[in-house]
Amino acid sequence: MSNSTSAAAAIQAAAGFGRDTYGTLALPVVAHRALYPLGLVLLLLSSCGAPAPEGYAPPLQRRPPPGPEPRPVGSFVAMSDADADAHIIRDVSPGSDGSPWRWTFQRPELRFWVETATRQKLVADFVIAAATFRETGPVTISFFVNGRLLARQHCPKPGKYHLEKEVPAAWLRTDTFTIVAAEADKLWVSPADGARLGFILSRIGFVS
């Protein structure tokens, strides 16, 4: 007998094939006999799960992190900063990785946290793009601190601008965010998709 034939015979013999008898149990008997082991298995199953120890000892006791709560944002931000997004509330374009400038839209708003209200100056560096200037002509940008108009910067030609203006102490708070907004009197409107662009922002915030 060859190996394959004997293997076949072995499989058939193990399965009870190769003869015409199937066994002698009828269905009801099978069901009856199967009931007890089945019940036992179910009982075992229902009592099983992952084991847990008798009890756990108290764990290592945690200590609160040292130091005061860090401010969520700083008092000044450059658009290339890793956390620039944290300062932006609205109407500033999302930055690509490490980009030093971003477009502003209708009314850009940013938030800052100042540690002291006295002798703070609002500083902003921005650019009027030649491409938008061709359409808008000279523009005036108004800067607001907590909703109050602080300064108007007239921009008669394209190029870089620097704003620096002292902020009255009464306008600032040290226990919550200070909101800075800007508004250009004229926006460039894209003929392609209707996008409305203001100016290009590089840095903004408070310095004392």
Place this chain on the structure above:
Amino acid sequence: MPAPVSILLAAGFTVGACVAAGKLLLAGLGLRLARAEQRGLAFVVGAACWSALVFVLAAARLVYRNVFLAAGVLVILAALKWGRSKPLPPPAPEAPRLPLLWKALFAVVFGAFTILYFFNALAPEVSPDGSTYHLGLVARYLRDHGFARITTSLYANLSQGLEMLFLFAFAFGKHSAAALVHFAFLVTLPVAMLAYARRIGFPRAGVVGALLVYASPLVGADGISAYNDVAVACVLFAIFWLLEIWDRERQTALLVPVGLLAGFGYAIKYTAFLGLAYALGVVGWRLWRARRPLARPLAVVTACALLMIVPWVAKNWIWLGNPASPFFNSLFPNPHVRISFEQEYAEHMRHYLGLSSYGALPLEATVRGEVLHGFLGPVFLLAPLGLLALRYPEGRRWLLAAVVFALAYPANVGARFLIPSLPFVSLAMGLALLPRWHWVAPAIMAAHAVLSWPAFAGLYCGQYAWRLRDIPVEAALRKIPEERFLSDRQPRYTLARAIERRVPPDGKVFMYGQTPNAYTSRELLVAYESAFGNLLSDILLAAVTLDEQPLWELEFRFPAQPVRRLRVVQTAGAGPGEWSVREMRVFRGQEELPRVPRWRLRAHPNPWDVQLAFDHTLVTRWRSWQPLLAGMYVEVDFGAAETVDAVRLECSPDQGDIRLRLEAATVTGQWRTLAQAYTTSERQRPDRLRRAAIEELKARGVDYLLLYDSDALAEQFRSRRRSWGLTLLEQVRGARLYRLD
């Protein structure tokens, strides 16, 4: 060697090993089969055997290319030797031939879709699940040279019979080779259907049925990916086919492959356990009707099935304490998958997001395809026509099989879960149409083929429906770099690569949404995938919610007395919501008892997390992780009598409708109620909870965080990065990767 060639060789080697194993088994059993049956069945039956062998190698941690190579070569040589020396017994008479026109119809449609599918399968793998967990786990097994105990992904707990074949192919040809293995099942299914239909004398119904299935957009998209639904359908059809042959010829040895395939079905996907139920039902019913003894045949089917099932059951039971993980966690409580998660997950699977009502199912599953993640094709709106096949005995058997294999569908209404029934519905549609309207059938087939072709399917299906979009020949032949194709087609691929660049090899990244972990070797911990992920998510959420909500202090006061054990028991009856305790403190006078090592802490349910209520931080908590039940408790055993007069629980307000009672046991162990009433007050949260949460993650070995902009907490991390203590490492395609400082 050019990449496409090595991929094809790897897939071919895997399929060859399966065919060889199948041929050896079928020959060993001495079965008499028609040539077409031999071919189709040898692959499917052999796949079952080969999957089991790879399981054994993975369990023995012998997953090495050389071991696979030796095993594959050996089995192929054995099959070649056996084939030459001992030819099979003469096959059964061949079935009637198909008319030429029908042959041409089959060849054209089958050929066109095979080209479409082949190039898509050969192209880099971009499918959502394939590039995440199906191949992510396979890649990990290859790196680890076998199974490792994975408790942080529920997907690792599912049976992975097909992934064993993917693993074999992946070892030689990576992702696309695995997808091509599934493609082999996709091609086998219609061929098997046609061979079966020819054997029973309905070749034209076979052509209709085979092409309806094969050209279905969802079957194609699934079958060319590293998924498993088409393989399940193929295995279930093979079970049906073998049982039909057994019923006609009563070759009792056929019950061995029937049992193996029934077990293999379960090994591929839990829901395919219905194959075993069907096989036992058919064998039992036929023998009972024939007044033949049935115990031994049923035992053979069961035993062979168990050979394939038990390894997966045992793996889960030993490693996770739940043989059916991630399901049945109420029956098998364990610390790896939460009962409440399972309930929410099951609910989600029954009602997909966006599904307005069950009445919308037919249109979603056949035409739109957005909500149910794929569509079968509009022609299947005519599926009720298949009921006309009830007038034939064959039609009745097909429809019975379709119903049985669809029984699990209500548990997951995704369109993919209809695929196992599809071959039988399709055959029934073919049979119903042919006798009276034989001219309609080719028209319907042609319409189905046209409507399923990518260029036309896009005209009617939902914009985001899962489907094939083109024939990516250049990508398949690697004329377009893999990197570029993957970046274009799998938006999250670039994230996986960013993780690979930025995170060290032993780094762990926590995230809320899946990321293609088949393309990174770093460990990705997804919030919903495990109890551990749930815990990490709960810790981070605590820092946010406690900032916005008050902290509750529930205080029991009672006359000072010595007690050995204290237990706070939840007494409200079953109800929605959970019970949780952030800290449990015990007092004597104004002094809190220091927690000392001799104390023993216990809780029910979820005993594994009780330490979280005694770790002196509010960002962690013990949670019941299941709906309220009377009798839940948190207990402290002092190890000796302690005089105490107050117990305080610090809790979040997000509790179910709880009622609590304080019980105490003396040194004699006798329990009594100490206090039924407690005061509730609110207090301010302490500072720096965000940082405390991050430190908890770090204490658990997690040093990186990936957040998609669409994640609920994304803005929290973006705007409060300093409070958390995070460094932004990379911002890619709507997601941010942070390092925990």
